[in-house]
Amino acid sequence: MQFYSLNHSSPKVSFKEAVIKGIAPDKGLYFPERIPKIDKKIFDRIDDYSHQELAYEMIKEFVGDDIPEADLKSIIEDTLNFDFPLVPIEEGIFCLELFHGPTMAFKDVGGRFMARCLSYFNKKQTTEVTVLVATSGDTGGAVASGFLGVKGVNVLILYPSGKVSAVQEKQLTTLGQNIKALEVDGTFDDCQAMVKTAFLDTEITDSIQLTSANSINVARWLPQMFYFAFAFKQLKDRSKKLVFSTPSGNFGNICAGFMAQQLGLPIHHFIAATNANRVVPNFMLNGVYEPLKSVATISNAMDVGDPSNFIRIREIFKDNFKQLQKNLSSYSFSDYQTREAMQDVHTETGYVMDPHGAVGYLGLKQYLKEQKKTQGVFLETAHPVKFLDVVEPVIQKRIPFPPQIEEIMDRKKVADSISTYDELKAFLLK
Numbered sequence: 446m447q448f449y450s451l452n453h454s455s456p457k458v459s460f461k462e463a464v465i466k467g468i469a470p471d472k473g474l475y476f477p478e479r480i481p482k483i484d485k486k487i488f489d490r491i492d493d494y495s496h497q498e499l500a501y502e503m504i505k506e507f508v509g510d511d512i513p514e515a516d517l518k519s520i521i522e523d524t525l526n527f528d529f530p531l532v533p534i535e536e537g538i539f540c541l542e543l544f545h546g547p548t549m550a551f552k553d554v555g556g557r558f559m560a561r562c563l564s565y566f567n568k569k570q571t572t573e574v575t576v577l578v579a580t581s582g583d584t585g586g587a588v589a590s591g592f593l594g595v596k597g598v599n600v601l602i603l604y605p606s607g608k609v610s611a612v613q614e615k616q617l618t619t620l621g622q623n624i625k626a627l628e629v630d631g632t633f634d635d636c637q638a639m640v641k642t643a644f645l646d647t648e649i650t651d652s653i654q655l656t657s658a659n660s661i662n663v664a665r666w667l668p669q670m671f672y673f674a675f676a677f678k679q680l681k682d683r684s685k686k687l688v689f690s691t692p693s694g695n696f697g698n699i700c701a702g703f704m705a706q707q708l709g710l711p712i713h714h715f716i717a718a719t720n721a722n723r724v725v726p727n728f729m730l731n732g733v734y735e736p737l738k739s740v741a742t743i744s745n746a747m748d749v750g751d752p753s754n755f756i757r758i759r760e761i762f763k764d765n766f767k768q769l770q771k772n773l774s775s776y777s778f779s780d781y782q783t784r785e786a787m788q789d790v791h792t793e794t795g796y797v798m799d800p801h802g803a804v805g806y807l808g809l810k811q812y813l814k815e816q817k818k819t820q821g822v823f824l825e826t827a828h829p830v831k832f833l834d835v836v837e838p839v840i841q842k843r844i845p846f847p848p849q850i851e852e853i854m855d856r857k858k859v860a861d862s863i864s865t866y867d868e869l870k871a872f873l874l875k
């Protein structure tokens with residue numbers, strides 16, 4: 446399968462090249478030249494397929510000949526070595542828990558899949574690759590954990606000092622081996638600016654091979670299609686109309702949901718639930734796309750003012766606004782509403798949602814108000830323990846650390862502090 450650039454000024458590339466490049470030379474996102482339909486029998490007889498078999502069927506055409514069947518299957522086995530339980534919350538409302546991976550956020554699947562693909566492509570190379578990534582929290586942890594121990598790949602993570610949660614900092618700084626953390630005296634934007642400068646600095650790129658693990662990379666984006674099939678597989682009643690509500694920031698996850706729908710998964714409608722960053726809810730009112738400055742919220746992994754993957758959703762619908770409206774609703778919720786939902790659901794059902802999942806829950810409730818005979822799934826994208834400082838005061842209860850977090854909280858943080866680009870450069874060239 447070939448991938449083209451959404452800016453249409455760069456040549457088409459194979460899956461392999463799209464993964465290695467990340468973004469096209471004309472700065473466009475890569476998009477598959479066609480979206481294959483899956484054999485209808487597979488979704489009709491979904492009980493006969495394991496998660497890994499489903500995942501393989503969904504992604505094989507996109508990968509094409511770049512990874513042979515046996516190797517792709519083993520990459521998938523390795524990527525999906527944890528559970529994705531569907532939990533009933535209320536009548537007709539289910540929660541798909543995507544946080545059972547090593548860093549307890551849904552980005553683990555994309556991070557692990559991409560790491561294993563890059564490692565596969567890098568096998569015959571003798572030079573090492575350095576993955577350089579700036580993080581505001583979850584991305585760095587998922588990428589670091591995904592690449593941990595992968596031969597021929599070094600990972601360097603930049604994070605803003607004092608601006609990630611305690612759990613997130615431990616996840617970034619205690620892995621060791623091929624993972625190094627740089628604690629930057631500055632903001633996330635400063636980290637990102639340094640990374641961008643490094644990619645343009647020929648003194649660096651002439652001497653080491655740099656790669657980005659950005660969320661727009663097709664190897665991080667496409668595996669998220671699997672979640673929607675995993676949810677469908679676990680539903681007791683698959684005859685009712687099914688809708689998904691996805692807490693959205695950069696819109697990669699929901700865009701992967703639309704891909705799953707295009708493959709043939711019977712999904713009736715999507716809800717893109719956002720926090721106060723309401724560029725897409727605004728767009729869905731009148732079809733005018735206006736990026737905004739991002740505002741800080743308690744669901745901070747979704748504080749995005751210009752969601753990079755939304756253009757891929759528009760491409761799926763050939764930019765037909767009426768068609769998009771038929772398939773997508775989008776609502777924005779305040780921090781007050783988010784806390785209220787966390788509290789209400791906890792009081793009534795005992796279930797603890799994290800702030801991101803709570804936004805997804807709110808979106809689903811809003812949509813279902815006007816719909817009969819419909820069941821809905823909202824995606825829970827992070828374990829509440831990752832946002833302890835928000836969740837505990839709301840539910841008035843301590844959240845015990847799960848084993849993967851308990852294990853790292855006692856480990857010693859190892860990070861070098863930097864404050865300028867020259868320090869980063871010296872570090873890379875060392």
Ligand SMILES: *Cc1c(COP(=O)(O)O)cnc(C)c1O
Nearest residue numbers: 693694695696697698746826827
């Ligand atoms: C990244 C992230 C999101 C947003 O996902 P997108 O694919 O960028 O829309 C939601 N919740 C959590 C916990 C995240 O880390």
